[in-house]
Amino acid sequence: MELSMIRRLCSICSIILGYEVVDYQDLTAQEIDEALINFSKHPKLFNTDSVFVVLMSHGDLGTICGSDLKDFETDKIYERLNTKNCPALMNKPKVIIIQACRGGLNPLSEIINKTGYRYRLWNGAVVSHLLYMDDIKLNQADLQYVTNFQLQNDQVRHVRVLLYGPVGAGKSSFINSVSNALRRRITCPALTNAINEQEGSFTKKYETHKIKKDGGQFYPFVFNDVMGLEEGSGRGVRVEDIKLAMMGHVKEGYKFNPASPLSTSDSGYNPSPSPEDRVHVVVCVHSGNTTEINSSVLQKMKAIKEAASDLGIPQLALLTKFDDACPETEEDLKNVYKSKLVKRKMGDLSSELGIPLNFILPVKNYSEETQLNDDIDTLILSALRMMIDFTASMFYFVAPPAPPRPPTPPPFPTPS
Ligand SMILES: Nc1nc2c(ncn2[C@@H]2O[C@H](COP(=O)(O)OP(=O)(O)O)[C@@H](O)[C@H]2O)c(=O)[nH]1
Ligand SMILES: [Mg+2]
Incomplete structure (x- = not known):
């Protein structure tokens, strides 16, 4: 039957x-x-x-x-x-x-209950990994996927991911967390700020972070860390500068000036960006430990989101620091998929920013851990995998014209 x-x-x-x-x-x-x-x-x-x-x-x-x-x-x-x-x-x-x-x-339900992947089903983002894998294997499958990922494009050697969000949301920590998960040890390519968010953004320059493979080569994706968004005008990174960064006009090492945007006459302005200088995925990083988003910061986030949409750049959002707000997840990170608080925070972010719920991923960054943690890696690698997958259509777009198709091969052999 x-x-x-x-x-x-x-x-x-x-x-x-x-x-x-x-x-x-x-x-x-x-x-x-x-x-x-x-x-x-x-x-x-x-x-x-x-x-x-x-x-x-x-x-x-x-x-x-x-x-x-x-x-x-x-x-x-x-x-x-x-x-x-x-x-x-x-x-x-x-x-x-x-x-x-x-x-x-x-039975499947037992695994779902044990690992908490029920929420993934609800979220829908990474449901396919659920098939026949327990939580550890899930992490390994994503690690293998990301490790094997290659770009076949003459003009672009790496996918460029731009992170933006309020000061202290965990942008730099996410870059470090990706590096930890891939390099299998605690690393610190991006400096983070553990002091006080009120003091403003710790990250001041436009910096590209590459992650080295064990063989000495680099992974074919890079992360751009920027100054954080702040309340009011004249503070934090300017929306215009983020737009220029998306288009590839901001040169490496440019020091953001909250008082005035990068101008075409500035030495930090790149007048003719290559396809590799442009941003291929835009990621909004937001803390799950804040009560509500400040309205002026929210306006800036919306403006950046709109600009990315206008430029046709795929985007997603990361909800960080929920472990600080939710004792259930602090105790066991797997509870993230059951936590009502996390679900609510993701829903709020989705409706306030207009990013679909299945493009909002909860991640716990390495913050105080001194050793690798499988549950943290699972969330980080799953988010990284989604970023990579998001770029597929873009690279078909910037790829050079395809070579002529080879002659049609014979049909599949008929099984006996
Ligand atoms: N508990 C917890 N702390 C985090 C998380 N992400 C970042 N942090 C901490 O938040 C602070 C600010 O992080 P940072 O990455 O510098 O924020 P940025 O300004 O967005 O780059 C640092 O002390 C981090 O250790 C997270 O997911 N959970
Ligand atoms: Mg930072």
């Missing part, structure tokens, strides 16, 4: 959406793996936009059963189709549907 339903679905996909369907039956665990390897090497994948992999069998937690009753680990699907083993599918959606029992001891 289920098989005939899946076949009907496949034929609909094939006729209406133009997907080519390859159908295998009764494979042993080894043959499932071989089928995936063959699939990952098929030349047609270079020309395809997306793929679906559907598996139906008996199963247990993290495995499905081959016709020889041997287990096939479902994590292998991600390995076979990752960028390293299947470069043809890089940056393309891969939807994996598994119809199988997950064993009696760890």
Whole structure:
């Protein structure tokens, strides 16, 4: 019954959406793996936009059963189709549907309750990671994804992420937290301020932060830290300067002047920005530990958000410091997905700023920790992954014209 339903679905996909369907039956665990390897090497994948992999069998937690009753680990699907083993599918959606029992001891609901991923479902942002992964593996999947991420673009070597937000919201700390999660140790590329937000922004210059890989190369994404937004005029970074930064007109090391905007005659002004100088993702960082957003700061945040929309730059928001406001999450960070307070804060930010709820992510930055923490990394890496994913459409846009398509390869082999 289920098989005939899946076949009907496949034929609909094939006729209406133009997907080519390859159908295998009764494979042993080894043959499932071989089928995936063959699939990952098929030349047609270079020309395809997306793929679906559907598996139906008996199963247990993290495995499905081959016709020889041997287990096939479902994590292998991600390995076979990752960028390293299947470069043809890089940056393309891969939807994996598994119809199988997950064993009696760890039903999905138990995992959801244990890890708190119910909220992710409600939020919808990273729901796909939920499939067959516990919290630690989720963190590893995002780490692997981010580590394998490559840009194939002659003009742009890295995705540029611009962080903005009120003073003390955790912008610099987020950059440090990403660096910690990727470098697997506590690092401090961006200086943070632990003293007093009333004293104004600690970050004063336009600075690009790169993160080094262990081999000495840099990750293909960089972060721009800016001076914080402050109440009233003549204080904090100016909205005009953030707009110029988005367009790539602000030179590295430019010292923001709250009293007057960067002008075209200033030595800090870049008159001809390259595609690499421009900002590719804009991220609003906001503290979950504030009672309400000051109206003049909110106006500035809205103006920046509007400017990013006008420039067609994808944007999302991070809610930081909720651990300070919510004892439940301070005690166990996994409670972030159950916390009513966090949900309310995210809802408030969404309605005040006009950013959809599923583009607002809760992150806890490294602030007082002296060792790595899996739960912090999970939130940080998940946010980083979303930033990377957001840029896919943009790079198709700035990419040089595509080379002529190779001749159409032969159809997929028909399984015996
Ligand atoms: N508890 C907690 N503290 C944070 C968090 N993010 C940043 N902080 C602390 O807030 C202060 C200001 O952070 P900073 O990154 O300098 O803010 P910026 O002005 O936006 O760059 C520092 O003392 C950080 O340690 C967070 O998520 N949780
Ligand atoms: Mg800062």
